[in-house]
Amino acid sequence: MQVVAKNLKLLEMPPMRILLGTLLLALALLVSSGCSRPASTAQTAAATAADEAAIRASTARWIDAYNAGDVDRIVALYSEDAVVMAPNAPALAGRAAIKDFLAKDIAGARAAGLKVTDGTGTAGISGDLAWHAGTSSVVDAAGKTVATSKYIEVWQRVNGEWLMVRDIWNDDAPAAPVPGS
Numbered sequence: 001m002q003v004v005a006k007n008l009k010l011l012e013m014p015p016m017r018i019l020l021g022t023l024l025l026a027l028a029l030l031v032s033s034g035c036s037r038p039a040s041t042a043q044t045a046a047a048t049a050a051d052e053a054a055i056r057a058s059t060a061r062w063i064d065a066y067n068a069g070d071v072d073r074i075v076a077l078y079s080e081d082a083v084v085m086a087p088n089a090p091a092l093a094g095r096a097a098i099k100d101f102l103a104k105d106i107a108g109a110r111a112a113g114l115k116v117t118d119g120t121g122t123a124g125i126s127g128d129l130a131w132h133a134g135t136s137s138v139v140d141a142a143g144k145t146v147a148t149s150k151y152i153e154v155w156q157r158v159n160g161e162w163l164m165v166r167d168i169w170n171d172d173a174p175a176a177p178v179p180g181s
Contacts, residue, residue, distance in 0.1 A: 043125065052123040054162055055132045055155055060118065063136070067115045069106050075099045078164045079156060085168040087149075113141035119148075128157040136169070148172045 043051070058077055065073035075095050078084075084092040084101065092098050109115070121134020131154050138147040151169035155162045 043127075048125050051125045051130060051157075051162070055123050055125075055130050055153075056121070058155070058162060058164070059121070059132055059134070059153065063116050063118050066102075066106060066109075069110055071099055071103045071106060074102055078167070079158060082163070082165050082167065085166075087170045109138075114138050114146065130155040130157075130162065 062074055062077055065071075075098055078095055078098055080095055081093070082095065082098060084098050086092070086101065086105070089101065092101050115138070117137045117139055119135030119137060121132060123130060123132040131152060133150070133152040135148065135150050137145045137149075140146050149169050149171045151167070153164050154166035156165045157163075
């Protein structure tokens with residue numbers, strides 16, 4: 001009890017009262033600043049349209065590079081920690097795994113005379129994140145469609161550049177039956 005009384009007497013001294021008041025004010029400001037709303041990440045319509053166009057152009061560059069067999073140009077569109085989820089394959093994490101997979105996939109497509117074409121799609125932007133979803137086709141050397149699929153890409157703006165952080169696609173047709181089943 002004497003300790004409490006002694007401490008209360010210390011608070012009655014003017015310098016301690018000023019210090020306590022300053023600390024309480026600083027604490028109140030700190031708490032109230034943490035409760036404020038975050039700054040808006042809303043963009044103008046023109047900025048959103050420009051970002052969506054940039055995302056669509058990057059997808060077109062991906063397809064052009066795939067058809068040209070330029071794996072390095074494709075991999076440059078992905079972030080260092082990107083994840084690709086291709087059909088009938090485990091998830092691929094990181095540029096090295098993505099590059100290895102795409103090199104083999106492109107080699108097979110080129111040997112078979114196949115090319116990828118882009119279909120219709122939509123895109124959306126939210127701050128530094130974007131998505132692009134659409135359809136694509138695989139055509140043979142005669143131009144005949146041999147497969148159709150859909151995809152969704154998630155992009156993130158990193159140092160002013162849009163990089164793909166997630167990429168998934170799957171075929172519209174069911175997988176071929178396993179022989180002997």
